[in-house]
Amino acid sequence: MSDLAYNKTERHEDLPPPASEVGVFGWLRHNFFSTWYNSIGTLVVLYLFYLMVPATLDWVLFSAVWDATSNQDCRFEGAGACWGFIDARLNLFWYGFYDIENYWRPSLVGLMLLVFAVPVLFEKIPAKLVGGVTGVFGLGWAVWAFGGLGQVASLNLPVTIGLLAFIGLITAGVFLRSPRSVCAIAIVGVFPWVSVSLLYGPVNVESLQSGLGIAVYAILFLAGGGFGYWSSKRLDALGAFLGYLVAYFVAVIVFLSWGFGLTIQPTNTFGGLMLTLVLATVAIGVSLPLGIILALGRRADNMPAVQMLCIGFIELVRAVPLITILFMAQFMLPLFLPEGVNFDNVVRALVGVSLFASAYMAEVVRGGLQAIPKGQFEAAESLGLNYFLKMRLIVLPQALKIVIPGIVSTFIGLFKDTSLVSIIGLMDLLLIAKSSVTDSKWLGLEHEAYFFIALVYFVFCFGMSRYSIYLEGKLHTGHKR
Amino acid sequence: MKLKTLMAAGAALAFGASVANAATLDDVKAKGYIDCGVTTGLAGFAAPDDQGNWTGFDVDFCRAMSAAVFGDPDKVKYTPTTGKTRFTALQSGEVDVLARNTTWTLSRDVDLGFEFVGVNYYDGQGFMIRKDLGVTSAKQLDGASVCIQTGTTTELNLADFFRANDMSFTPVVVEDSAEARQNYDQGACDVYTTDRSGLAAQRAVLQDPDAHMVLPEIISKEPLGPLVRHGDNQWGDIARWTLNALITAEELGITADNAASMTESNNPEIRRILGSEGDLGGMLGLEADWALNALTAVGNYGEIFDRHIGPNTPIGLDRGLNALYNEGGILYSPPFR
DSSP, X not given: OOOOOOSOOSOOOOOOOOTTTSHHHHHHHHHTSSSXXXXXXXXXXXXXXXXXXXXXXXXXXXXXXXXXXXXXXXXXXXXXXXXXXXXXXXXXXXXXXXXXXXXXXXXXXXXXXXXXXXXXXXXXXXXXXXXXXXXXXXXXXXXXXXIITOHHHHSOHHHHHHHHHHHHHHHHHHHSSOHHXXXXXXXXXXXXXXXXXXXXXXXXXGGGSSHHHHHHHHHHHHHHHHHHHHHHHTTOHHHHHHHHHHHHHHHHHHHHHHGGGOOOOOGGGOOHHHHHXXXXXXXXXXXXXXXXXXXXXXXXXXXXXXXXXXXXXXXXXXXXOHHHHHHIIIIIHHHHSOXXXXXXXXHHHHHHHHHHHHHHXXXXXXXXXXXXXXXXXHHHHHTTOOHHHIIIIIIHHHHHHXXXXXXXXXXXXXXXXXXXXXXXXXXXXXXXXXXXXTSGGGTTOXXXXXXXXXXXXXXXXXXXXXXXXXXXXHHOSSSOO | OXXXXXXXXXXXXXXXXXXXXXXXXXXXXXXXXXXXEEESOXXXXXXXXXXXXXXXXXXXXXXXXXXXXXXXXXXXXXXXXXXXXXXXXXXXXXXXXXXXXXXXXXXXXXXXXXXXXXXXXXXXXXXXXXXXXXXXXXXXXTTEEEEEETTSHHHHHHHHHHHHTTOOEEEEEESSHHHHHHHHHTTSOSEEEEEHHHHHHHHHTSSSGGGEEEOSOOOSXXXXXXXXXXXXXXXXXXXXXXXXXXXXXXHHTOOTTTHHHHTTOSOHHHHHHHTSSSOXXXXXXXXXXXXXXXXXXXXXXHHHHXXXXXXXXXXXXXXXXXXXXXXXXXXXXOOOO
């Protein structure tokens, strides 16, 4: 008799899960058809996709006309988007009315912003990578600017030397041991003024025209520098700071009036994406520090005058729409000033947008400050830190970290709000698109123009949003569970 | 007052702004260009071309002035102005002349302190409608739905017209011309109303332009012209007579091509305009060949019209009211004497 064993001794291999639970079907079932109402929702959305996606793709890609010399080339049965129109006017969309032989100037500013900003924004990028990329870009830019457009002929020797020395300094700074701090200092202390010079040209500083003015500036520079040095010897931080600040601003003014000796490119030629970026970058750059100061001022209970000023400013600015502020800057300011004295249009818009953004930023930052427990303030004080050190080392790093989403959405909103300047006649990306379709050659191509600038806005805003997510991930040191 | 002076000095210091004198001509000559306010884009009248150069019917007036003052049509700085910013720009001295499709009205001329130097285009509000509806006159539009842009005088004119004729209409309010065109093209409204020059441009880009027509009625007067600030008569004269020179040149047959040879003409008025006789230029404070330069640069009124908005352009406007007085229109320039 053979041994019949009815008990299975070894473990049966795991059966595969039912076919309906795994793979594509399982995933679909779980995510799209889990209940009857989800199924209906899925089907409705699928139907909407079916209605929209093929038609959109057809219009954008398959039936699009990529090569056109006028709207007549795109006016046949079944024609899709007329991308030849965008292609023909791409320079206008990017640079506005900027002189074509000067396109290298805004391009260089953009390149500099990238080079300075990338190491500051991203911690983990090795200096050598940045340096290498900079080198390649810089070289490419130099070839393009100096060779391709014949710049050597049109630039005089000091300009060329100045620019090359400047690029050399950047590269040296990037290759230094600590590129982040070099870049951070450069982006705050050097980049703004260099950009003004590159984008606009030498600024007319009337007080530097006379010998007396030059003497005053020289004395201020020496006195400021000397006082700063003397104070730093005495370990007087405030005195050193103020002294060096005076010397720094004198140097900045002198530099602005030299401006690499470039030709002046009037601001009414600024336009397109370049103007949008100038407005957005300046407003972002001004609003964050100014907003922090306003937020701190609003919470300064021991200084009622400062507090009232800050509250008054914030509430006043937040109580009116941005377009009102722009109109004020555009219409009221000229009436207050004597006839004939004009602030530059673009400067007026810059001031308006920056102030507006600062008020919002102040409230966002204040939200962060209020989230910091009182114990943190007290702990900082018990360490013997003074007000500035307490804020700089303990409070603000925590507060700003909390409000990153708020700050970035203010930035994104601001970037899009810059399109309001089109109402006061500045040719930003939106107005360039609008006026492009009034060219008799390109009448009636509004859809293409709007689609294109929507895409541009999307790229920038989505980029900012992704960066904010990266930053939150990098800084989540405890408050996130 | 002291504060104002200080602020002005500060502004001039900080932003390199120039302080204008009363005499615009001297100012313009000193800075080397004319600041000309144009639209931010209106088909045929002013729009940037692919290279970013402003072109159009209004732009050519600025170029003519520049040629008259400097002998070079390109010494113009174009300041795009919107319907909201245009008057402040002129009042504050930001622009020297506004050539921007601006309707000449009493309040603008008198109350806002401007001086209209003439009319370079007689426009008026009209209606566009599908031909297959069989409507031949705006008086038959009772009960029609009308596409109309918000916040413009066209809205008020339309209401007035329908009320005066005891008719009713359904407004379909839209934000801009692109939206209006789309609504009209898809049949959301029977009629599309705006200025006739704008209607012509919109009709040109409809899917089937020939299926639509512009009705003959004009329900408002829109004399469009360039304007300058009150108080500087010399500059106003220069603008006015530049415009008149363009119109007179068409009457006398002076064109961009033949202007140089016409200086030897036997017609005394031609000789006076072109500066080979008399001192008309000197009276304006300009060179004797001011009009010759302007005409060589941009041509006469008819040439400018044909180049930018005439029948052979995508805009395709007829001369209509804008023909010379001796050709059925109402364009009439005072004599050059």
